Amino acid sequence: MTNEYNHKEIEARWQQYWAENKIYEVKEDPNKPKYYVLDMFPYPSGAGLHVGHPLGYIASDIYSRYKRLRGYNVLHPMGYDAFGLPAEQYAIQTGQHPAITTEQNIKRYRKQMDKIGFSYDWSREVRTSDPAYYRWTQWIFLQLFNSWFNPKNNKAEPIDTLVALFETEGFKGTNDCILTGGIEFDYPAFSAEQWKKFGEVNQQKILLGFRLAYLSEAYVNWCPALGTVLSNDEVKDGVSERGGYPVERKLMHQWSLRITVYADRLLQDLDGLDWTESLKESQRNWIGKSQGASLFFKIQDQKFDIEVFTTRPDTVFGVSFLVIAPEHEMLLALVSPDRLDEVMNYVETAKNRSERDRQSDVKRVSGEFTGAYAIHPFTGKEVPIWVADYVLGGYGTGAVMGVPAHDSRDHAFARHFNLRILQVIDNGNNHNILESSFDAKEGNCINSGFLNGLGVKKAIKKAIHEIEERGLGKGKTNFRLRDAIFGRQRYWGEPIPIYYKDGVPYPVEEKDLPIILPEIDKFLPTEDGDPPLGRAANWKYKGEYDFELSTMPGWAGSSWYFLRYMDPKNSESFAGKEALQYWQQVDLYLGGSEHATGHLLYVRFWTKFLFDLGLIPANEPAKKLINQGMIQGRSNFVFRIDCYNGDQKTISFFASKGYIDENESIKNIPILFAEFNKQNQQKLSLDFSKIKVVKLNVDVNLVENDVLNQSLFKQWREDFAEAKFVLEDHQYQCSWEVEKMSKSKWNVVTPDFIIEQYGADTLRMYEMFLGPLEQSKPWNTQGIEGVQRFLKKLWRLFYDAEGKLKVVDEVAEKNALKSLHKTIKKVAEDVENFSFNTSVSTFMICVNELSDIKCTNKQVLKDFLVVLSPYAPHICEELWRNLGEAESITKAVYPTFEPKYLEETSFSYPISINGKHRTNIEFALDAAQDFIEQSVLADDIVEKWLEGKTPKKIIVVKGKIVNLVI
């Protein structure tokens, strides 16, 4: 029998036991309530896991284990998002097949995760790059291709229902809102008879305009360095999110998914979700619904109109100019001959400015007068039309009405080009409208004809009403959300299951799925500029037709993986009906907030789509979602002082932190050198003008509590072998800073390292102890010993110094029961509220109290182990078994607390509140008696009562009356 807590032995033993006995495998069980806890699965990168990655996994594992103890049938799976750019970039550089590196990385991830003691059901593992998995990703794509969105029913339907409509009613053109739901669809109207005569190719081309997966010519974010297109959420500040390469706009033939038709539902359904407010807010912003009106302006001496979109039709009387985007299609038609050169020049410069230039140059005002005038629809006045790149071609109608008084951009423009500024809203402040604009969210209309005197909200309604009444336009809703570009000119992704016949895309037949990713010799585009799949030899559908050569983006496989976990081995469907019906949807989803506008939007989109087709029972993927914070690195630094003496020889040494000031220069040069000479028994000659302080990242693993281990430091790098130090208090103190955790900063701490030294249970508890789950915080190994001490202390509660079990079966002391039941209650509350950090403190307090009273009671200790086991499963399992239990602690039941053992710490008793709830003092005292020690009552408090006043409230805090409310 051991007499000390040996984490290595314990953790190895029980991890093996859990795996061998398949403790965590789950099956659908109608007799138990289900609970589905999902982690965002990782992309297995080459760098492996650092200590920040498992944070969310640990939290979800604690929650899962807790729910199991509470009698739930818990689905808690894990897998890998295995398609992706880094593996392919690596393949291009080394020729190594991405499948091989991915496999290696997965193995490493698995090994690292296994050591932490997670309770995943590994029999349900999925990998998005596995053909048995991506077969169904391709299948869902086919469903998208074979569906359209019926605005009348507000849901997706099979494309056949649209064909049936065309066959009976034809199509009434772009304004046929019944069919297009407001989507721009550029095809002339046709009748049912015409439709039938169109022939296959034309019919297919029309249908393509309605399919939820469609091919179109569109401006895309092209990244030349990566050789592929990117979706909006993969571009940050004009550069690619992965790699940070420049991105440009390019017109390309592209597969897209029509997510925009779901914009309203994606927005509406957010309200019912238990997700963090900030995350819902970023989705709302991303979807960017804005309500307003489109309004037509007649052009002087022209037959066509310009349509503008505005959210503020109430300010229409303040319009003093129109601005259209340089890409606007009517630009050439309206520009006057004498302005043509200037305008063309401007358009040319605007085109050549990259997205990034344009963004970084927001402040600069530029534009050109077109020479044309529009007619104000209400006043009939002439309004000059300008072209400027602050108006975006891709949003709204590509044209805006300039209201300089109430829009800062219009104001800057008007000031720069000396255009008229007319205030039309009065908010009561004497605002100098020529100086600056104000965004008039409140106020009354002035100078505005029929709107005069109305408040903003009423004016908007009235303006829209008038616009519609007079046939000048109509109320309209715009979304910022764009359709999702779906094709990638890349190798390492799911092939898009499409082939071409007569230039028309056709879906591959379902029975031919999966379309396996073909082998190719090189992972680069072909010489003709085709994507890498163009290199595949003899790759034809049915030996005859060309396949689509682009692959799906990284987010395809991750948009439905939560469904596959429900039934991962099914070869008949993506998941069986029974499994889907049982597991429904994710109850708790845990992951990083960086996926707010990418993955989390796409997965909702696919879920809604599959729900519309009646294939799954829930229309949202996850009821509750929690974002765990990022763990940053905590870098340590040393300061090297380089001095040059008269002979140009360099002498370098390292000065402890105390000698360096905030600006990273030496605080006091003579003192430092005196110390150097004293500590190193040298005599250094000085040249004050040539001293340099160099700040160097030092490997955090050579540092403990900011104190450098000097001998390890000397071994670390050859050029430091002879390093000399100037110490404070015989120690070398390092400075530190919070930075991103990365190899180059020498601040990476791996879970493997921590587990080796302290054990998985310590790691798990310490990660929770660091702070609130959702908060970002730096990793700091300082302090981990506190948690380890706690576990050692727990161990000593069971074993004496000789290693003899000292637990006995006896009647429990009241104090022990008090401690225990307080803990049972508090930890349950904490876990339900995801405040894991405070329950670690609760455990520590409990163990301190139990050791203080020398508790050896078996039942108390066993209950405590059950409560602790979600956090520290290995040590609890070990102790549990050593107490003679035959079954794993994971099969235990979470103990219930009894209120009689819970000490009230504060108490406030109302005697009367506003005449209601009237009782007398004796009664109040009686009720308070249980909580108040007699002695406390004696003094000034009773005196107050004796004055004859009736207190409304007795306030008791921790057993003492602290105040009376008279």
Add this chain to the structure above:
RNA sequence: GCUCGGGUGGUGGAAUUGGUAGACACGCAGGACUUAAAAUCCUGUGUCCUUUAAAGACGUGCGGGUUCAAGUCCCGCCCCGAGUACCA
């Protein structure tokens, strides 16, 4: 600029949602055990006045307010973090 978070000891962070602010842990200081170290245990630790103690005063970014009672609620500022951006 807009939106959402957040400012509490030397440090990470608690605080029953209005009830003794600083739990718990780290660090630090002192002590016990030990030939010594490690490990373990005990004591102290917000600031100020005070030889010490008792006792007190001040303390949750700043300024005001509500309340018997404010870290918590209200008003006005300052600062930090995250997201987003010529979206009309």
